[in-house]
Amino acid sequence: MATAAFADRGADLELVGIQKRFPGFTAIEDLDLTIPAGSFFALLGPSGCGKTTTLRLVAGLEEPTRGRILIGGMDVTAQKPYQRPVNTVFQSYALFPHMTVLENVAFGLRRRKIDDAVGKAHEALRLVELDHLAARKPLQLSGGQQQRVALARAIVNRPALLLLDEPLGALDLKLRRQMQLELKGIQEEVGLTFLHVTHDQEEAMTMADTVAVMNKGRIEQMGPPEELYEAPRTAFVANFLGQSNLLTGNVAGTTNQAISVDVAGHRVVVPRDRARRLAGTVTIGVRPEKLSLHRETPASDPARNVLGPGRVSDVSFSGMSTQYLVTTPGIGTLVVFAQNKTFGPMAQAGDEVWVSWSIAHGFGLDDDPAERPGRAPDDDTRNVAVHKRPALVPERGEA
Numbered sequence: 001m002a003t004a005a006f007a008d009r010g011a012d013l014e015l016v017g018i019q020k021r022f023p024g025f026t027a028i029e030d031l032d033l034t035i036p037a038g039s040f041f042a043l044l045g046p047s048g049c050g051k052t053t054t055l056r057l058v059a060g061l062e063e064p065t066r067g068r069i070l071i072g073g074m075d076v077t078a079q080k081p082y083q084r085p086v087n088t089v090f091q092s093y094a095l096f097p098h099m100t101v102l103e104n105v106a107f108g109l110r111r112r113k114i115d116d117a118v119g120k121a122h123e124a125l126r127l128v129e130l131d132h133l134a135a136r137k138p139l140q141l142s143g144g145q146q147q148r149v150a151l152a153r154a155i156v157n158r159p160a161l162l163l164l165d166e167p168l169g170a171l172d173l174k175l176r177r178q179m180q181l182e183l184k185g186i187q188e189e190v191g192l193t194f195l196h197v198t199h200d201q202e203e204a205m206t207m208a209d210t211v212a213v214m215n216k217g218r219i220e221q222m223g224p225p226e227e228l229y230e231a232p233r234t235a236f237v238a239n240f241l242g243q244s245n246l247l248t249g250n251v252a253g254t255t256n257q258a259i260s261v262d263v264a265g266h267r268v269v270v271p272r273d274r275a276r277r278l279a280g281t282v283t284i285g286v287r288p289e290k291l292s293l294h295r296e297t298p299a300s301d302p303a304r305n306v307l308g309p310g311r312v313s314d315v316s317f318s319g320m321s322t323q324y325l326v327t328t329p330g331i332g333t334l335v336v337f338a339q340n341k342t343f344g345p346m347a348q349a350g351d352e353v354w355v356s357w358s359i360a361h362g363f364g365l366d367d368d369p370a371e372r373p374g375r376a377p378d379d380d381t382r383n384v385a386v387h388k389r390p391a392l393v394p395e396r397g398e399a
């Protein structure tokens with residue numbers, strides 16, 4: 001079995017210049033990706049962006065139009081699915097209903113005439129903490145338990161690489177959160193390489209060491225979750241991974257430390273090392289939780305940007321925090337998240353307020369604002385978070 005040739009601790013996966021064309025449609029444009037052995041890697045993107053296609057290519061269920069796939073340094077592009085040291089856990093986990101949990105997990109090993117299939121199946125079930133239910137039938141288990149059986153069935157084969165295609169999609173929110181932590185724990189324990197595909201940004205950030213944000217068959221940005229969140233490179237990443245306040249204007253000045261951008265007559269400063277463009281028309285952003293709301297003109301502080309006065313146009317309470325929408329002439333609408341450290345909101349709809357944030361928290365995108373689709377000519381300071389997010393919500397399955 002080829003699997004034995006691979007390191008016990010998983011194997012590097014490399015996709016080199018992959019393109020996948022379906023008749024009349026290019027699902028993957030040009031994908032280069034290296035996933036180090038033993039990592040938990042998440043491919044995150046909206047529905048239809050090419051995530052499942054990528055997994056099917058790695059599993060050998062689709063053939064690339066162009067490019068190569070290497071696992072543990074070995075070119076597997078021409079290999080049949082069963083020859084590859086890969087197992088896949090799909091969203092619908094299709095267990096055999098007439099078999100017990102144990103028989104389900106041992107099935108593949110028995111068919112391949114592997115020694116001690118039952119012992120190995122028990123071991124995999126212990127890992128997912130279900131060995132005590134080994135004699136049950138799948139229908140006597142909850143959804144989360146069935147999902148864990150499917151996982152045990154995949155890891156019992158000790159694949160070098162485990163592919164997970166939205167495996168938690170069928171679970172309710174609470175169970176999904178619990179399974180996310182369990183899955184991460186299992187990955188750390190077995191040390192296999194996990195390639196997890198999801199459209200849920202929170203899931204990707206909670207579980208993965210590295211997240212790649214995919215849009216229309218391309219990877220827009222890749223890195224540790226904190227890095228993607230705090231320094232997004234494009235408007236798509238800024239809005240798909242959390243929410244962002246985006247402002248567009250011309251660079252009016254640069255120093256060694258910072259760029260200063262004229263946004264509809266307001267000066268907004270961004271640290272130079274967080275700005276991806278230093279001249280011309282740029283789009284800059286800041287996360288809603290980095291903003292502070294003020295009822296009076298804030299005292300001038302060279303370390304902070306201030307916008308206002310504006311008016312609170314909406315207040316929505318969500319328990320831990322309250323979201324305020326602040327509309328400022330020329331700027332558009334900004335989203336502010338404020339933690340509810342006291343009872344009651346800080347401001348009501350209609351109140352006059354100012355918004356400020358630490359200059360250190362801003363970021364400058366690499367996007368060419370002129371190329372951004374759907375922009376009205378007089379709308380150059382619109383808030384993309386407010387306008388774009390509703391369109392993303394149904395795709396992310398939050399609705």
Ligand SMILES: Nc1ncnc2c1ncn2[C@@H]1O[C@H](COP(=O)(O)OP(=O)(O)O)[C@@H](O)[C@H]1O
Pocket residue numbers: 022023025026027045046047048049050051052053054
């Ligand atoms: N066999 C196929 N023939 C034609 N188009 C396909 C086929 N499989 C997938 N696609 C298209 O490729 C795109 C990416 O699909 P997929 O990888 O399933 O996306 P995701 O998993 O990110 O939702 C979609 O637009 C989909 O319609």
Ligand SMILES: [Mg+2]
Pocket residue numbers: 051052053
């Ligand atoms: Mg899919």
